[in-house]
Amino acid sequence: MNPHEFAAALNGWLSAAHGTLPRGLAIDGKYVRNLVLTLCLSEHESGAPAAIAIAVQAPVNEETKKEGELTCARRLYATTPLHGATITGDALNCEPQSMTLAVENGADFLFQLKANQPGAVAHAMDVAAKLPPLLPAKRTNCSTASRYGGFTGSMR
Amino acid sequence: MRVGLPHVRTLVVREKTVRKTARKRFKVAAGRTAAGTGAAGTGAAAVLASDAAEGDAGEDPVSHFLGSRLPGPAQPFAELIRGHWGGCEIRNHWVRDTLWGEDKTLSGNWALNACLAILRVAIISVRFRQAVTLSWPRVFEKCAHSTVPAMSLINGKSIT
Numbered sequence: 001m002n003p004h005e006f007a008a009a010l011n012g013w014l015s016a017a018h019g020t021l022p023r024g025l026a027i028d029g030k031y032v033r034n035l036v037l038t039l040c041l042s043e044h045e046s047g048a049p050a051a052i053a054i055a056v057q058a059p060v061n062e063e064t065k066k067e068g069e070l071t072c073a074r075r076l077y078a079t080t081p082l083h084g085a086t087i088t089g090d091a092l093n094c095e096p097q098s099m100t101l102a103v104e105n106g107a108d109f110l111f112q113l114k115a116n117q118p119g120a121v122a123h124a125m126d127v128a129a130k131l132p133p134l135l136p137a138k139r140t141n142c143s144t145a146s147r148y149g150g151f152t153g154s155m156r
Numbered sequence: 157m158r159v160g161l162p163h164v165r166t167l168v169v170r171e172k173t174v175r176k177t178a179r180k181r182f183k184v185a186a187g188r189t190a191a192g193t194g195a196a197g198t199g200a201a202a203v204l205a206s207d208a209a210e211g212d213a214g215e216d217p218v219s220h221f222l223g224s225r226l227p228g229p230a231q232p233f234a235e236l237i238r239g240h241w242g243g244c245e246i247r248n249h250w251v252r253d254t255l256w257g258e259d260k261t262l263s264g265n266w267a268l269n270a271c272l273a274i275l276r277v278a279i280i281s282v283r284f285r286q287a288v289t290l291s292w293p294r295v296f297e298k299c300a301h302s303t304v305p306a307m308s309l310i311n312g313k314s315i316t
Binding site: 001013028045121 | 277
């Protein structure tokens with residue numbers, strides 16, 4: 001049996017039954033004994049999967065793991081109904097293409113920010129350290145917010 | 157922490173686990189635009205700082221997050237961060253590894269292990285839909301005792 005076709009069939013069944021309420025979806029990869037890389041979008045409350053993808057067979061190392069996870073994640077964002085969902089993930093997912101795909105498919109995201117986006121993390125540290133504990137009285141808009149620095153080169 | 161104000165964006169929570177008690181402070185702020193990503197809706201992003209003030213000594217005390225939601229009260233963001241760990245690691249990966257011994261597979265066949273992993277994921281979904289009141293050990297016990305509950309699950313019926 002072809003695992004990719006099997007995963008696609010299961011994803012179709014899963015997406016046919018999910019509700020319309022807002023939900024949190026956690027994305028994370030898991031190796032089966034350093035052999036098969038699986039990537040699952042799981043609901044926060046139950047751990048129940050919303051979709052699963054299997055990475056292509058490749059030698060196990062840190063680089064293929066990153067690449068495999070990102071490729072699978074993008075495939076899931078493009079094929080899974082995500083309207084109203086908030087996707088959470090680790091710093092590996094914090095890159096422009098994944099964010100764009102998630103938002104274009106109707107989801108919000110919350111990804112951890114680490115040194116793989118040095119410009120963004122430096123700005124985040126600055127914001128978190130300086131701002132007062134209450135929201136500003138005046139609502140800020142996108143153009144105002146854009147004055148707060150930019151992403152790293154890869155994000156521009 | 158100021159309680160009761162409409163837009164408090166700082167939240168302090170005390171978490172007690174088996175090994176430690178940690179005080180975490182969540183701060184949410186409008187951070188930046190994701191200019192250049194080309195995605196509508198990523199124009200405003202929230203920067204969240206989670207500060208584990210009394211966590212493990214070797215642990216980085218502050219974590220930062222980037223999100224597409226407009227900044228607001230800190231509580232929903234804190235719940236998302238906690239929910240991420242629970243959703244993937246505790247209620248999915250842990251179940252597959254500890255209860256089903258996924259990593260103890262003796263087969264080196266890639267396709268076989270991939271298909272079995274997909275089946276395990278499918279069963280997590282089935283259990284959530286049709287046996288949500290039962291713990292995993294109870295589900296195993298029932299299905300080991302008789303084939304009727306297992307067949308009910310396969311046929312889309314609930315078991316209690």
